[in-house]
Each structure stands twice: as structure tokens, then as C-alpha cells.
Amino acid sequence: MRRKEFLKSMALLSISTFLPNIKAKNFESNLENFKEKISKLNPLDGKFWKLIREQFPIPKDYTYLNTGGLGSSPYVVSQKVKEEMDNLDRYPTPNHDLEKWWKIKEKCAGLFGCDKEEIAFVGCATEGINIVVNGLPLKKGDEVILTTHEHVAGNLPLLNRAKRDGIVLKTFEPDKVNWETNLERIEKLITKKTRLIFVSHITCTAGQRLPEKEICKLAKDKGLWVFLDGAQVPGMMPINVHEYNCDFYTTSGHKWLLGPKRTGILYVKKENLDIVQPLTVGGYSDAGYSVEKNELKFQPSAQRFEYGTQNPALFFGLETAIDFINLIGIENIWEHDRQLAEAFYQELLKIPNVEVLSPEQEDFRTAMITFKMKNMPYDKVVAYLMEKRIRVRPVTDGNLMAVRVSFHVYNNEMDVAKILNEIKNLAKS
Numbered sequence: 001m002r003r004k005e006f007l008k009s010m011a012l013l014s015i016s017t018f019l020p021n022i023k024a025k026n027f028e029s030n031l032e033n034f035k036e037k038i039s040k041l042n043p044l045d046g047k048f049w050k051l052i053r054e055q056f057p058i059p060k061d062y063t064y065l066n067t068g069g070l071g072s073s074p075y076v077v078s079q080k081v082k083e084e085m086d087n088l089d090r091y092p093t094p095n096h097d098l099e100k101w102w103k104i105k106e107k108c109a110g111l112f113g114c115d116k117e118e119i120a121f122v123g124c125a126t127e128g129i130n131i132v133v134n135g136l137p138l139k140k141g142d143e144v145i146l147t148t149h150e151h152v153a154g155n156l157p158l159l160n161r162a163k164r165d166g167i168v169l170k171t172f173e174p175d176k177v178n179w180e181t182n183l184e185r186i187e188k189l190i191t192k193k194t195r196l197i198f199v200s201h202i203t204c205t206a207g208q209r210l211p212e213k214e215i216c217k218l219a220k221d222k223g224l225w226v227f228l229d230g231a232q233v234p235g236m237m238p239i240n241v242h243e244y245n246c247d248f249y250t251t252s253g254h255k256w257l258l259g260p261k262r263t264g265i266l267y268v269k270k271e272n273l274d275i276v277q278p279l280t281v282g283g284y285s286d287a288g289y290s291v292e293k294n295e296l297k298f299q300p301s302a303q304r305f306e307y308g309t310q311n312p313a314l315f316f317g318l319e320t321a322i323d324f325i326n327l328i329g330i331e332n333i334w335e336h337d338r339q340l341a342e343a344f345y346q347e348l349l350k351i352p353n354v355e356v357l358s359p360e361q362e363d364f365r366t367a368m369i370t371f372k373m374k375n376m377p378y379d380k381v382v383a384y385l386m387e388k389r390i391r392v393r394p395v396t397d398g399n400l401m402a403v404r405v406s407f408h409v410y411n412n413e414m415d416v417a418k419i420l421n422e423i424k425n426l427a428k429s
């Protein structure tokens with residue numbers, strides 16, 4: 001029954017996609033033109049964000065609040081991908097240009113706060129997680145600590161390893177009231193057999209930021225590896241993996257970075273490159289091999305985790321997306337997204353019949369806010385909002401049975417007002 005209602009609302013959505021698309025007049029498909037326009041505006045001025053909104057094909061009457069699920073790409077990015085695809089079809093070349101590849105990695109390294117040699121391009125965060133979780137030398141009985149709020153992309157590779165090799169998974173419930181308690185909860189689970197702490201940097205459930213530096217310090221003090229799943233972070237918030245001192249970090253290009261779909265970035269700290277065994281290898285993974293001599297030397301960099309023919313157009317598109325983000329300024333984005341999320345959060349608290357699940361401590365709230373209604377199941381709320389052309393995400397992960405709302409560069413105060421208005425209507429029903 002519930003599924004039926006959800007499908008019905010999806011059908012409504014797909015019909016609406018046949019309606020004439022209300023295209024923005026002021027969009028740019030050339031980054032230089034966008035650069036010129038944005039450089040004349042001030043991020044404190046609404047015109048700055050209006051110009052940004054106009055760079056996306058999202059219809060004007062559609063309130064898209066699910067960047068945590070998938071980001072929309074600006075025209076400059078899709079145009080770049082199309083151009084590069086056309087070039088490749090004009091002059092098919094099986095080998096991607098490694099010089100350009102390294103330049104893109106340099107930009108990613110700038111965004112991550114690491115060296116380009118520590119970056120591997122992957123298809124998505126799920127792939128990044130799998131590379132590390134499958135490649136780490138873990139044996140039967142070794143323990144991994146994770147939250148009960150991990151995404152399926154973290155849970156499944158770990159469970160798969162548990163099934164295959166007998167590693168043991170130990171979970172803790174993230175405390176949304178007190179960040180220090182989260183450290184205590186992790187510490188309580190650490191034993192002589194613990195090898196890895198695997199946590200989302202920002203949870204996909206309540207949009208909770210976990211205390212990254214403190215968790216990494218705890219892990220290092222205890223001699224453990226630490227993996228921060230950053231699928232929900234770069235593009236929303238400034239990060240610095242060297243400062244965090246984490247061992248592994250991964251993200252998807254197609255969420256907050258606004259990049260092409262099926263792009264991802266994996267960071268592996270230099271000293272861990274020889275520790276993670278590359279399990280899927282091929283052309284580009286090696287720095288020389290000989291079948292006759294039974295020899296194989298991996299690339300000295302994280303390139304060893306890449307293999308086979310690439311679609312370079314996607315990563316050229318990711319480069320443009322990072323340029324686009326840098327032109328706006330990641331600090332400006334964080335400020336903008338947080339302001340919208342904060343306005344939403346504060347108003348939600350006042351609505352009767354609403355339970356807010358995002359952290360009580362402001363420092364750990366992000367651009368994603370999660371709530372549930374006391375008088376209506378989450379899936380009905382999602383379906384109702386969809387009928388009003390407001391797209392949010394149902395959260396069943398961690399058994400939350402709630403609704404998650406994401407705010408990003410293309411959102412504005414009107415989007416906040418629109419969803420709040422509908423939630424108020426639901427609260428009265």
C-alpha cells in the first residue's frame with residue numbers, strides 16, 4: 001500500500017517531466033562567462049545566489065531538496081561532458097590523457113587537502129569504500145567499529161567481508177545531543193582485536209557531522225585505521241583530510257560536488273598505499289610487469305586502484321564542477337547551505353507534531369535536516385510533498401523512518417518557506 005502511494009507520486013513526477021521545461025534565461029554553458037558574471041556579485045547579495053540558481057536546469061516550479069541523494073549539474077558541467085564525449089567519438093582514443101588526468105587530480109587534492117598521488121578516481125563512494133574494505137589485511141576475528149547510521153554503501157562491503165573472512169562488526173548509536181559521548185561510545189567498543197573505525201563524516205540519516213578530528217586522534221592513539229565516509233561532505237563543507245589525519249576518505253562526484261553521475265574520489269594516505277591490496281587491477285594499475293618472470297609492480301600512487309578504459313569526459317566534467325564550486329567559494333556555499341538549513345531547523349522546532357532528529361548541538365548540524373511527523377508515517381509525508389513538487393528523501397537507514405531535507409546552492413529562502421508551509425499543513429491534518 002505504502003509502496004503503491006510512493007509509485008503513484010513518482011508517476012506524477014514523470015508526467016510532469018513532459019511538461020515544457022521552464023528554462024532559465026541567464027544560464028551559461030561556458031565557465032569563463034559564468035566567472036565574469038559571478039565575479040561582479042557579492043555572496044551576501046541575493047543576486048549572487050539567483051545567478052547560481054539560473055545555472056541549473058531544475059524547473060522553476062520544482063523544489064529540489066535531495067542533494068544528499070543526487071546533485072543536479074549546472075549547464076557548464078553537462079556541456080563539458082557533451083563536448084568531451086563528442087571529441088572522443090570524433091577521434092576515438094582508447095587511452096586517456098594522463099597529463100590532463102593528473103591536473104584534475106591536482107584540483108581534487110586541493111579540495112581534499114592532500115597530495116595528488118593520494119587520489120584515485122572511482123565511479124562513486126561505494127566503489128571507494130569497497131576498494132579499501134576489501135583490500136585491507138583483515139583476518140577472522142578482527143573487529144571494525146561503525147555507527148548504526150551507516151549507509152548501505154558502508155554496511156554491505158563490511159558485512160560482505162564479515163561473511164567471507166569472519167571479521168566482526170561492532171556498532172554504536174550516534175548521540176545527537178552530546179558530541180563527546182560519541183567518542184566515549186567508540187572508546188568503549190575498542191578491544192585488542194579492533195583494527196578499523198569506519199564512520200560517516202556526515203551521516204546520511206540525520207545529517208549529523210561526527211567529530212572527525214577527535215575520532216581520527218582516538219584511532220591513531222590506539223593504533224587503528226580510520227575511514228571517513230565523506231559521500232555527504234565535499235562540495236557542502238570545506239574539508240582537509242591531512243588535518244583530520246584519517247587513513248581513508250571517499251566521496252561521490254554526483255552529490256554536493258554537482259559533478260557528472262558515476263564519478264567518485266578516493267583518498268588513501270600515502271603510508272597506506274602498500275597496505276591496501278588492490279583487488280581489481282588492469283591497465284593503469286601497474287608500473288611494469290612480466291608474466292614470464294612472474295613480476296608485477298604497482299603504480300607508486302593511488303592510481304594503482306584504477307584499471308581499464310575510462311570515460312575521461314566524466315572526469316573533465318568533474319573538473320568543471322570543482323571549478324564551478326571554487327568560483328562560488330566553498331566557504332560561501334557552507335554559509336549559504338547552513339543558513340537555509342538553520343532557518344528550516346529553527347522553524348521545524350516550533351511546529352507541533354514534528355520530531356526533529358538532527359543534532360541538538362549547532363556545530364554538528366549540517367545542510368541536511370531530518371524530521372518525522374507524529375501524526376503521519378514518513379512515506380506518506382514524502383508522497384504528499386512529492387505531489388506538491390517538493391522532492392525530499394525518505395530515511396529508513398538506521399530504522400529512522402523519517403524525512404531528510406537537503407539544502408544546496410540552487411535552493412533559497414522560498415524553498416524553505418514552501419516546505420515549511422506544507423509541513424504546517426500536514427501537522428494540522
Ligand SMILES: Cc1ncc(COP(=O)(O)O)c(C=O)c1O
Binds near residue numbers: 153
Ligand atoms: C554516507 C554515504 N555513503 C555512501 C553513499 C553511497 O553513494 P554512491 O551511491 O554515490 O556510491 C551515500 C549515498 O547517499 C551516503 O550517504
